[in-house]
Amino acid sequence: MMNANLFSSRTPRPTPVRLLVKRALALAHDLVAVAVCWWLAYWLRFNLDVPRIYLEGVRQNLPLIFLVYLPVCGVFGLYRGVWRYASMMDVRRIVMAVTVSAVIVTAAIYMFGLGPTTPRSVLILHPLLLVLAMGGGRFAYRAWRDRRLYGRAMLSGEPVLVLGSGDAADRLIRELAHSPDWCVVGLLSEDTRRVGHELQGVKVLGSPDDLSAWAKKLRVGQAIVAMPDAPPRQRRKAMELAVQAGLSVMTVPSLNDMLAGKVTVSTIRQVQLEDLLGRDPVQLDAAGLYAWLDGQTVLVTGAGGSIGSELARQLARFKPRLLILLDVSEYALYLVEREFSRVYPQIACAFIVGDVKDEARLDRIFSTYRPSVVFHAAAYKHVPLMEGENAWQAVQNNVLGSKRLADAARRYEAAKFVLISTDKAVNPSSVMGATKRLAERVLTAMQQEREGGTRFITVRFGNVLGSSGSVISAFHEQIARGGPVTVTHPEIMRYFMLIPEAAQLVTQAGLMGQGGEIFALEMGEPIRIANLARDMIRLSGFSEDEISIEYTGLRPGEKLYEELLTDSERTLPTPHPKLRVALAEAAPDAEWRRELASWARGPAPDTSGDVKLRLRQFVPEYSPQPD
Secondary structure: OOEEEOOOOOOOOOOHHHHHHHHHHHHHHHHHHHHHHHHHHHHHHOOOOOOHHHHHHHHHHHHHHHHHHHHHHHHOOOOOOOHHHOOHHHHHHHHHHHHHHHHHHHHHHHOOOOOOOOOHHHHHHHHHHHHHHHHHHHHHHHHHHHHHHHHHHHHHOEEEEEEOOOHHHHHHHHHHOOOOOEEEEEEEOOOHHHOOOEEOOEEEEEOHHHHHHHHHHHOOOEEEEOOOOOOHHHHHHHHHHHHHOOOEEEEOOOHHHHHOOOOOOOEEEEOOHHHHHOOOOOOOOHHHHHHHHOOOEEEEEOOOOHHHHHHHHHHHOOOOOEEEEEEOOHHHHHHHHHHHHHHOOOOOEEEEEOOOOOHHHHHHHHHHHOOOEEEEOOOOOOOHHHOOOOHHHHHHHHHHHHHHHHHHHHHOOOOEEEEEEEHHHOOOOOHHHHHHHHHHHHHHHHHHHOOOOOEEEEEEEOEEEOOOOOHHHHHHHHHHOOOOEEEOOOOOEEOEEEHHHHHHHHHHHHHHOOOOOEEEEOOOOOEEHHHHHHHHHHHOOOOOOOOOEEEOOOOOOOOOOOOOOOOOOEEEEOOOOOEEEEEOOOOOOHHHHHHHHHHHHOOOOOOHHHHHHHHHHHOOOOOOOOO
16 A cells, blocks of 8 residues: 655754744734834824824834733744744634733723823724734745745646545645645536535536546546545545546545544545445444453454454454464464564464364363354365365365364353355355355254254355455456456456455354354445456556456356355344345254264265265255366
């Protein structure tokens, strides 16, 4: 992610001598302003012809005016401010100081007789003129300095169009005016009523739909989306229009980050693929999750993977007594350990290298730590890799490993067991999908047995951006090599969500589940992979003429479209808008369970075809593709 901090260069801090000189000049300016405005008030009172009888009074009262106004102005901090950054705060200070001084002068002349009698209108005109003179002088200096420092830069900077016309756009224009790198040439607003109006001297040219035309007309290659408080779908539309117009797109930080003080509107960054998803933020039942997880021992399997590690991060927010992170990969677990020791030093963690298929290892872990909640994220998930030689390993890991972990959880009386499944388990066409579906059915059967108090819950969702081995990672590598970007089929579509979003919803489903449910996450609209590839190419600063897209054909086990429900399932809403619960078919009978256990614990079949044949007996909706 590229951050562009507009204030990377800072003005050197003035020396004490230079600071004293600046304050002395400011004081001299105000001395002159007090005197000139005092004389001017008399001239205006008498229509520019002051009678001789009042001239002596003008001169005699001037020392009193100085003795009152200048100390009061100092008390109100008029000489602590920097004229270069004069603002409305300085105007307020001037008004307050002049008002207090005018009251003191009036009291001194009329109540204590400290000077010649002065016309009352003069005592009213003088402070009004003085506010204009003192404030005007400061703002005139700021305008001169801005023009001197930034005038040329504003004419020579990179032209940029800003999408948005709200507070963020207003602040962005102000701050971009101080940058020699940028020149805002126009605004595009969703609010059509603002078209033709100006914001900080920049005209609202039209709506974001007109972006491509205005970019060509003004020869603009850059666009900044300044709509942090707009709905996610509206921001996504603006970003997509900019990407499709072939512009380099940047965005300001989210409104929540700015309100939290993490960043300023000037910290613009390049638009990322995640921004184009337009996902609404997840609202969690934080109080319920704290009540459930606070002080508990929680086990996460596959903790070195994308989902497992993010799940561990989300769980750490709710103060578990102990977080047990289990993974078969030593290196992946080592990276997580380093992160947690730095970011979550207050959370007690046990980092355990182990295999969910190893019964003895699981028994040792459960007997030692007694976890009350288990999140099972460990799985073999790469579809083509699991189709041939590795088909039996997918059965062993995804089915037998899940069964052994669930048995250990029930044996040691864990309260809840949450299986993380996939949309590929729905009407599966791959070994990976069929084994995950089989794991779901195993948990359904175990819940029906009702042996012990463990409640088994399944959470099913689609692809996540940034997961290891995902199509996004492959596209990044191909673009970095100069292409081509390979897509299996022009019509292939997938559901996508962000890793933190998926992990948050898994924890929410775990809280809500009472046993036996299959929760389906709200995945939004499916995305065409070819369009995703085009967006990534454009976001990387290339065109399709420079990096082409090639279609390679569907891989083994791959489907054009994924589903979240089987033909025999229907869903009901839950209290959470992003979670629905599937009403699944009846649990398998005892004979089915015995037959599955015998097969999974037995010797490896001779061929992957034999594995697929047996899988279809246990998962009737499985439709394997020919080898």
